[in-house]
Amino acid sequence: MSKVMPRTLSGFMELLPGEQQIMERMKDVLRETYSSYGFTPLDTPVIESAEVLLAKGGGETEKQIYRFTKGDSDLALRFDLTVPLAKYVAAHYAELSFPFRRYQIGKVYRGERAQRGRFREFYQADIDIIGDGKLDITNEAEIPAIIYDTFTRLGVSRFQIRVNNRKLLNGFYAMNGMSEKAGEIMRTVDKLDKIGAEKVRQLLIDEVKMLPCKAENVMDFMAICGTNDEVLAALERYRGMDATFDEGLDELKTVVKYLSAFGVSEENFAVDLTIARGLDYYTGTVYETIMLDHPEIGSVCSGGRYDNLAEYYTDRQLPGVGISIGLTRFFYVLNEQGLLSDEISRAPCDALILPMTEDLGFAISAASALRRAGLRVQLYTEKKKFKAKMSYADKIGTPFTVFVGEDEIAAQSLSVKDMRTGEQRALSVSDACAWIGAQVATSRNGAIIKE
């Protein structure tokens, strides 16, 4: 028979078993953290009607979308989790309670040009809090706490949550008579990290066509830095010139005020006036999260406050605040840079049981007992030589191998070998559960990301 080449499409992540174990552990941590803040899981279809998905229309997104017909239906694959959320909240409005807090970890699709580290199918891990008409500012203050908790639980301490407020920016541009150019200015200022202050100033004058004194104002504003208290104090000097600015400053102060109550360390948080987030729909607090030792990765968790989640589907005003982690890309970069922990077990099991006799009764009952103790246990029953069995144990990377031969059956005990140290012990079944269990718990709850 002629064979078809078993290939996976480029731009689609397909992990080997060991890597997949780590990815699953990361998803677990996100689920646990989001749940602990009262977010409820949602799972919306991957396929939606193209009309629904593209209600907003236009832009880069529409070009990248996977769109096709089936029968008479014009269909498309979701390209983010926000549009499906908007649809969901509009469609199920009467059955939901607001504020509605949901998380969703799911695959989304964008037919981007294939290139290293760019994915056409990738996981987003989103949380959003949606209000009905109103949403209190404390929700915006809670978001950095959730980001903090998420990355801390992933094992990272060297990260920084950077926060700004769009009202503050819009107010600043308004008080300088630059509102019309605000978008262009923000896009230019966004290059500060890459090209430096001098070149940004020049671009503002040459390309954005600003007067040098106005460009100077922008550069002075963006240069405000220091501790959070110092930045807030510097911003106070602009108070009273624009109502929107003042509102943004009050919101920012509220967010900062609650930080320590929420347990966010000062070193993991910074007010950063250069952050704007490209998307038009953010209207208040905006967030980015940087790995301090790997700034080249860019923001690994971003989001913000918006005023109108579902305007294409309903007249109801549904303000919200949300953040998103691009999980597939994040995992890819961590893996490429060797930042995934070696402590987390990549093996399919915690213990591999090798029966040495024809009769499997005792081996099977030992496996059941170890499972009842919460362990992952594989029974290996292929008829192979001892050497081949041990080679299998090594290859799958099992932390423990359990031998069950005639002596063990006679003594109703197990010979348990710690594969890392080589230590072998003869143990009762319950002592084996305890010994293996203690070491497995350590690796299961350890940091996922190295520093």
Add this chain to the structure above:
Amino acid sequence: MSKVMPRTLSGFMELLPGEQQIMERMKDVLRETYSSYGFTPLDTPVIESAEVLLAKGGGETEKQIYRFTKGDSDLALRFDLTVPLAKYVAAHYAELSFPFRRYQIGKVYRGERAQRGRFREFYQADIDIIGDGKLDITNEAEIPAIIYDTFTRLGVSRFQIRVNNRKLLNGFYAMNGMSEKAGEIMRTVDKLDKIGAEKVRQLLIDEVKMLPCKAENVMDFMAICGTNDEVLAALERYRGMDATFDEGLDELKTVVKYLSAFGVSEENFAVDLTIARGLDYYTGTVYETIMLDHPEIGSVCSGGRYDNLAEYYTDRQLPGVGISIGLTRFFYVLNEQGLLSDEISRAPCDALILPMTEDLGFAISAASALRRAGLRVQLYTEKKKFKAKMSYADKIGTPFTVFVGEDEIAAQSLSVKDMRTGEQRALSVSDACAWIGAQVATSRNGAIIKE
């Protein structure tokens, strides 16, 4: 602005938050059970090259498939998890260890005619054990143990795993000179439950064109029933007439022999000679699982042994055994029939904290403490009247509400209300963790499915 109707496509399940909580819990139980047997999680792309996905070609599947082009690529959405597994094992053969045990819980797509309870996007939850060249029969014996554990953990006890062996059937047809008609006979016998023995006999004579005496042989064989020992004894009478039959009988006896060692209760297991499973590629043991009080649901977990997983991609012989749960349909039927437990919490949180003062410091630190104790905690900070806050608590179904007012702040204690009993207690933060934690653990680990 004109609005787009926020609709979800028909044939696509989109659950409300409370239902989704139960679905997630079911997925957790499957993940936990499969992991406990040493299966490693895989996650393959939803989109594959059409050439790869349709390597086998033909049949009903190809008509139902979602297939489309993007740029120059001919793409398709996976319609099961077996073909992607075959591709994966063939593509990554050198990097895998055999037997290779994997589980995958993922969405698959079939453009079936929309009708109640039929889904175009649905979860399959699969496990497979793949051997390299050979795979020991004990793997086939372990599968019923895994099915038993899965349904027991889901809270079901009234289920029956029905097992047959294709070699036994093929051998029986061969010894009766009916091999050519085997497929047709099996499809007819499959109607036994629906139309009864008499009509099946008539169909065998009228439509399958069998001699009455041959039809009688088939009916006699299919009528063999009783305890497993009785069935096996009856089958022994056919021994010696066909080598394939004898091989199948030995395999079946091995599977039955290990059942009690694996902890499977006699009442949850039956040898059933009428089971064949439609799919051509099964070659040994086949499995079905029936809910005894709801036989109308049909098999909720099916599978079997096959000899050649990846023949379209590789010359390597890769035998395996696997089972699949059609999770979306299973959930749908359980929900429709009111069989989902009321004990499992459907609320987004275990405790809703209602601060009664402007200052949120103590409420926030209490929330953090409850979270550290493993609880899901939502802080409610909207500026609403007390009545509106309580109505929100009722609507989301939180099992506990925690009030934090001036008195509580002064006493550094919490007023905790059990929403089901109405009981309210003034507790220290740690006592609150203990009281709420104990009751939440019960509902978290309770049965998911009612009986």
